[in-house]
Amino acid sequence: MQARLTRARTVALVAAVLVCGLLTWAWRDPMAPLRGAMALQGWWIGLSETRARVGDHRWAYDTRDAATPGAPTVVLVHGFTGSKENWYPLAERLGGHYRLVIPDLPGWGESQRIAGADYGFLAQADRLAQFLRHIRREGSPIVLVGHSMGGGIAAIVAADHPDLVARVALIDAAGVRFRDNRFGREVLAGGNPFAVHDEASLQRYLDTVFNDRAAQPVLPWPVSRAVIDWRIAQAPFEQQVLDRIGRSAERFLPGEAAAAIQQPALLLWCRQDRVIDPSAMALYAARMPQALQVSLDGCGHMSIMERPDDVAASVALLIQRGRAR
Numbered sequence: 001m002q003a004r005l006t007r008a009r010t011v012a013l014v015a016a017v018l019v020c021g022l023l024t025w026a027w028r029d030p031m032a033p034l035r036g037a038m039a040l041q042g043w044w045i046g047l048s049e050t051r052a053r054v055g056d057h058r059w060a061y062d063t064r065d066a067a068t069p070g071a072p073t074v075v076l077v078h079g080f081t082g083s084k085e086n087w088y089p090l091a092e093r094l095g096g097h098y099r100l101v102i103p104d105l106p107g108w109g110e111s112q113r114i115a116g117a118d119y120g121f122l123a124q125a126d127r128l129a130q131f132l133r134h135i136r137r138e139g140s141p142i143v144l145v146g147h148s149m150g151g152g153i154a155a156i157v158a159a160d161h162p163d164l165v166a167r168v169a170l171i172d173a174a175g176v177r178f179r180d181n182r183f184g185r186e187v188l189a190g191g192n193p194f195a196v197h198d199e200a201s202l203q204r205y206l207d208t209v210f211n212d213r214a215a216q217p218v219l220p221w222p223v224s225r226a227v228i229d230w231r232i233a234q235a236p237f238e239q240q241v242l243d244r245i246g247r248s249a250e251r252f253l254p255g256e257a258a259a260a261i262q263q264p265a266l267l268l269w270c271r272q273d274r275v276i277d278p279s280a281m282a283l284y285a286a287r288m289p290q291a292l293q294v295s296l297d298g299c300g301h302m303s304i305m306e307r308p309d310d311v312a313a314s315v316a317l318l319i320q321r322g323r324a325r
């Protein structure tokens with residue numbers, strides 16, 4: 001009896017220590033629980049995090065090897081305000097079939113940010129090309145998949161470095177003069193349509209990028225408060241990036257570069273995209289006549305999270321096109 005009481009007290013003490021530790025962790029870094037949950041999700045789907053200095057920045061990226069040696073390397077590049085975790089639903093579906101490499105772009109997520117550095121299309125395309133050289137493997141062709149801002153960066157890299165990129169997919173990609181919408185008008189007026197400063201603007205942001213509220217990430221208080229505070233802190237950097245990719249002379253460079261893309265390609269948009277209007281797909285397609293075009297219904301800008309099955313099937317179709325069977 002005494003032994004059982006002693007064990008129960010020990011378990012209770014350990015539990016109390018763990019709870020206190022978690023509370024202290026969350027108090028010192030309110031975003032820590034959310035990051036921890038995302039790291040657990042990555043681990044669950046077989047991803048391993050790697051850190052490496054490539055060029056002028058330290059990169060954080062997730063990887064997963066393919067079941068078959070020599071399988072294509074699929075590199076997934078996130079968009080504006082995004083991070084590598086945005087790709088986890090797609091990675092779960094592609095994992096095992098292909099080698100996966102999922103970076104946080106420099107300046108974003110857990111990769112290094114340097115004060116005063118340029119994080120526009122051209123600078124990031126140069127960094128991404130260096131990164132591809134760092135991670136490529138002999139006999140494993142690179143399939144470069146970019147979403148939103150990452151799609152614009154991917155277009156430039158694919159055009160300028162056909163030796164590095166065997167295939168390219170542009171998903172809801174920025175970089176062309178699409179039909180005017182509310183998002184585009186706010187950007188051109190000097191604002192940040194993704195700005196978050198309270199619960200209402202956080203919901204507005206989520207409603208802008210997701211068509212279906214059921215697909216939105218669940219952010220209960222106090223996680224929502226931590227996200228709001230974190231986005232407030234990111235506001236100056238986001239504005240700096242928007243100045244480059246949305247209002248500078250380079251804002252349409254991805255679309256211009258796309259005319260030089262000769263590799264097999266995929267263009268994928270959602271018809272309810274309220275960020276990069278679906279009219280953008282036809283503008284890219286006019287410059288990339290070889291591209292497979294996929295138009296999805298019932299999803300918004302975050303197709304990679306709302307419709308991961310369809311996106312994964314489209315990427316797999318791109319990879320199989322022109323390959324010997």
